[in-house]
Amino acid sequence: MSTLNGSxxxxxxxxxxxxxxxxxxxxxxxxxxxxxxSAFSINxxxxxxxxxxxxxSLSSFASDGGSGMPVRRFFCGACGSALYSEVATMPGLFVIxxxxxxxxxxVQPAMHLWCRSAQPWVAIDRALPCFEQxxxx
Ligand SMILES: [Zn+2]
Ligand SMILES: [Zn+2]
Numbered sequence: 001m002s003t004l005n006g007s008x009x010x011x012x013x014x015x016x017x018x019x020x021x022x023x024x025x026x027x028x029x030x031x032x033x034x035x036x037x038s039a040f041s042i043n044x045x046x047x048x049x050x051x052x053x054x055x056x057s058l059s060s061f062a063s064d065g066g067s068g069m070p071v072r073r074f075f076c077g078a079c080g081s082a083l084y085s086e087v088a089t090m091p092g093l094f095v096i097x098x099x100x101x102x103x104x105x106x107v108q109p110a111m112h113l114w115c116r117s118a119q120p121w122v123a124i125d126r127a128l129p130c131f132e133q134x135x136x137x
Contacts, residue, residue: 004019008076013058014055015083015096024110026109028113028122042097043098044096045094053074057077059077060075065087066114067134069088072085112124113135116133
């Protein structure tokens with residue numbers, strides 16, 4: 001079984017899981033744009049069970065997601081890297097930010113979320129499902 005692991009930019013926070021990712025989705029919501037400082041985030045959904053985090057500098061911030069339910073975003077308090085989120089509408093799961101993986105190329109996006117707030121200069125693969133919001137909303 002392969003391990004999915006990653007870390008923040010400064011290396012103070014590291015995580016790993018033995019579980020295979022359930023799905024990978026590119027999220028174009030405005031919260032992900034704010035938090036990442038980029039046009040979107042690449043979210044890798046994994047089971048909470050078996051997901052392990054180490055690091056004294058882990059911080060978090062909670063806000064209401066598009067569903068009105070809270071999303072708690074975990075990040076490194078030392079370097080600011082966005083690492084993963086806990087989404088109230090998805091109990092038992094964590095959402096890893098793929099850019100923090102040791103090898104982000106191992107995951108393959110299967111869908112795009114919040115396409116209505118996607119930046120006009122981002123090319124979206126139209127062969128993939130592209131939801132205006134999140135499919136569970
Ligand atoms: Zn860090
Ligand atoms: Zn988002």
